[in-house]
Amino acid sequence: MADPHLSGLPGPIVHDEIVPARAPWLHRVRKGQTLRIVDLEGNQAVDFLAYAAGDDAERYSAQDTIAAQGNVFLRTGAVLLSNEGRPMMTITATNVAYHDTIGGACSCESNTLRYGHHTKSQHACVDNFLDANVRVGRGKRDMVSNINFFMNVPVEGDGALGIVDGISAPGLMVDVRAEMDVDVVVSNCPQINNPCNGFNPTPVRMIVSDPAGMGAA
Amino acid sequence: MSQTANPYAARDHARAMAGTVVEAMPIVPAAADDAPASVVWEETVAPGGYASRRLARGTRLRLVDLHGDACASVLLFNAENPLERLNVADTVKVQWNGYLGAGKLLLSDMGRVLMSILEDGAGTHDTFCGASNEAANARKYGDGKNYGAHPNARDRFMLGVAKHGLGRKDVHPCVNLFKGVRVAEDGATLPQIGPFAPGRAVILRAEMDLIVVLANCPHVLDPRPEWSVTALRATAWKGAPTPPDDPIRTASPEATRAFLNTEDYYAR
Numbered sequence: 102m103a104d105p106h107l108s109g110l111p112g113p114i115v116h117d118e119i120v121p122a123r124a125p126w127l128h129r130v131r132k133g134q135t136l137r138i139v140d141l142e143g144n145q146a147v148d149f150l151a152y153a154a155g156d157d158a159e160r161y162s163a164q165d166t167i168a169a170q171g172n173v174f175l176r177t178g179a180v181l182l183s184n185e186g187r188p189m190m191t192i193t194a195t196n197v198a199y200h201d202t203i204g205g206a207c208s209c210e211s212n213t214l215r216y217g218h219h220t221k222s223q224h225a226c227v228d229n230f231l232d233a234n235v236r237v238g239r240g241k242r243d244m245v246s247n248i249n250f251f252m253n254v255p256v257e258g259d260g261a262l263g264i265v266d267g268i269s270a271p272g273l274m275v276d277v278r279a280e281m282d283v284d285v286v287v288s289n290c291p292q293i294n295n296p297c298n299g300f301n302p303t304p305v306r307m308i309v310s311d312p313a314g315m316g317a318a
Numbered sequence: 319m320s321q322t323a324n325p326y327a328a329r330d331h332a333r334a335m336a337g338t339v340v341e342a343m344p345i346v347p348a349a350a351d352d353a354p355a356s357v358v359w360e361e362t363v364a365p366g367g368y369a370s371r372r373l374a375r376g377t378r379l380r381l382v383d384l385h386g387d388a389c390a391s392v393l394l395f396n397a398e399n400p401l402e403r404l405n406v407a408d409t410v411k412v413q414w415n416g417y418l419g420a421g422k423l424l425l426s427d428m429g430r431v432l433m434s435i436l437e438d439g440a441g442t443h444d445t446f447c448g449a450s451n452e453a454a455n456a457r458k459y460g461d462g463k464n465y466g467a468h469p470n471a472r473d474r475f476m477l478g479v480a481k482h483g484l485g486r487k488d489v490h491p492c493v494n495l496f497k498g499v500r501v502a503e504d505g506a507t508l509p510q511i512g513p514f515a516p517g518r519a520v521i522l523r524a525e526m527d528l529i530v531v532l533a534n535c536p537h538v539l540d541p542r543p544e545w546s547v548t549a550l551r552a553t554a555w556k557g558a559p560t561p562p563d564d565p566i567r568t569a570s571p572e573a574t575r576a577f578l579n580t581e582d583y584y585a586r
Contacts, residue, residue, distance in 0.1 A: 158486040164406075164448025167507060168538045173446055174505035184472065184489070186453035199505065203416065203446065205407020210429030213579060214412045214572045227427075242487040244427060246407045256501040260417030262410060 106139045112312035122302040123291035125229035130279040134311045137276045142303035144267030146252040146290035148206045148226040154282035159183045163202040163246035174199035188280040195275040201249040207292045216294045229288030252297050264297045350553045359554035363534045365547040368474035370531040372397050376559040377524040383496045385548035387513040390495040391471045393531040394432045402428045406491040412572050418443040430580040431525040434566045440518040442498030442510040450538040459545045468545040474533035482529050497537035509539035
């Protein structure tokens, strides 16, 4: 039987990997390639950053992306802009209504504010981002507001906002096409104190397809 | 003969400028007749200009939208360790609200309070849309460069942080004061650009020793075809660090823990 997670991907598969629950992931996605993220078990927040491969001072900017599209939610067609205002990636398909880019990443430090100091020792997305980035020469200066695929952060009329029960489900996906060569850094969110992972972090699947058939990066 | 034909004449020509007063300038030594305590910084930032300044813990910073069309884009760093900086996502997430106003905190990425907002006479602020950039200004106004007529906030920030040894990677997501963005139910951003009544003021309190970087450029969602922005006044005066019974410190459990973390940092 055909693998439903591969359905509709443009071109041959050049990378296919399961990211374990709670783990970081770093991968170079070449211009024209599509990265598909599969929420295997449902409502698993995937914290996501992207850096321009040739100059990583240029990176995903949530604020530039929001300003340019006039909306805080990321839906099909959203163009992910850099801090220099250039298109880095485009969401070409998703069967989740929208994704978050205002909630940021959990950290050991912010967890102490949100839940209490007893959570300081728990693993967190910023530590995953740092784990991946420090190994390739980036560091804390490279932490900026990220995307949270499969995470739901509504904003109420009085500005109230927060991470609430998810709107994803097992097997739902998002496809992002690279508009330039980018280094994607992901934290498969380990948070257990709010519903962003349904209080149960689970694995996700990362699939890269390449319409040019160029082979693995 | 030219006024500047030799060094003596050129010196006299230069010195004759002394005492010139314009709107956008620092007052040195710092003084203001409308500040309640000893003034440590008084500067009016030009339309399209920027400023950066170290402020000690406890210092009050008053920003005034002098003519109703300023946009104060703000970056904040822990002056002692600028790797710690404003985290806009944590600021809105930890406080369970995306709209800034009196009583709100500006939080660092290390779980501490960088500034708190003591008074807010504006009510129109933005945590969502950030700084304009050169490309956006070039599209809207024909150019966006620092040396041109339509500078953008990001490149102003770059100059401001560079003067404290920081660089492009340190220009982090910012907040915009005086120009607002609200969010509709469907996620749409609803800009509040004004122009507004002149003289609206925001007073902030430094909760750590800070580097404050200000850029005063048109908001990125400003719908007007003209590059429109007016002068921004910054006045800072000395003040005591926040006491344990401060109403902002005790307003929520998240705020109290953020202040506890800040006080813990200074336990030395």
